[in-house]
């Protein structure tokens with residue numbers, strides 16, 4: 001894997017303090033703005049991180065998902081719950097662009113609700129799945145080069161911003177794709193949450209190959225402002241996910257083998273679906289300044 005040293009995505013060349021090392025990566029905090037970010041970080045992300053093994057990984061605790069495409073029913077349930085929080089913002093269904101749409105689960109939910117949908121997904125294996133499910137082409141260009149040729153009432157970035165080398169640049173582009181009155185809705189993990197602070201380096205969102213930045217409510221507002229956007233609401237409600245119990249057991253291994261041992265006997269119940277919300281992710285609605 002190729003690595004590169006980077007500086008703060010919000011203020012450029014400011015000095016930083018080391019939070020912790022996990023070879024070959026280091027998590028740092030910018031001394032100027034407080035943004036947490038990984039440097040050195042992986043280069044060539046599309047080739048080296050988001051290949052087919054990312055979506056069906058044997059090591060999902062460290063990187064990727066154990067079977068992303070197989071989780072469609074649960075993802076739809078999760079997004080249907082999130083849509084209930086977003087829908088009141090819009091007088092009627094409009095046009096939505098989902099940036100990083102993965103297998104298209106959110107767009108399927110939006111289609112059913114009467115929206116006109118468009119997806120952007122640079123990872124080829126996932127894009128093919130989304131296209132098959134949606135029965136429509138999905139754009140595969142680099143977000144920083146993408147030219148949609150139309151505007152949208154809603155641009156969504158679910159679990160996307162933390163993966164991007166230039167989050168402010170990406171938000172600026174997303175803003176330029178908004179129709180008058182349009183909004184950006186994004187979800188990202190909150191490094192200032194109780195769970196993140198209590199778990200320290202064992203926090204399950206420290207996955208250094210893919211999570212390049214870790215926002216707090218303060219640094220996320222700064223990033224949005226730098227992109228010409230302001231936060232109109234921020235919530236942890238509906239930021240949870242429906243998962244199968246075996247997913248929870250697998251991820252709990254990050255806490256230590258004791259956690260897996262404690263939870264594994266519950267699998268005798270038959271791997272039920274559970275809704276988990278550790279309140280360590282935030283859903284933010286933003287509009288142009």
Ligand SMILES: [Zn+2]
Nearest residue numbers: 008011030033
């Ligand atoms: Zn900074």
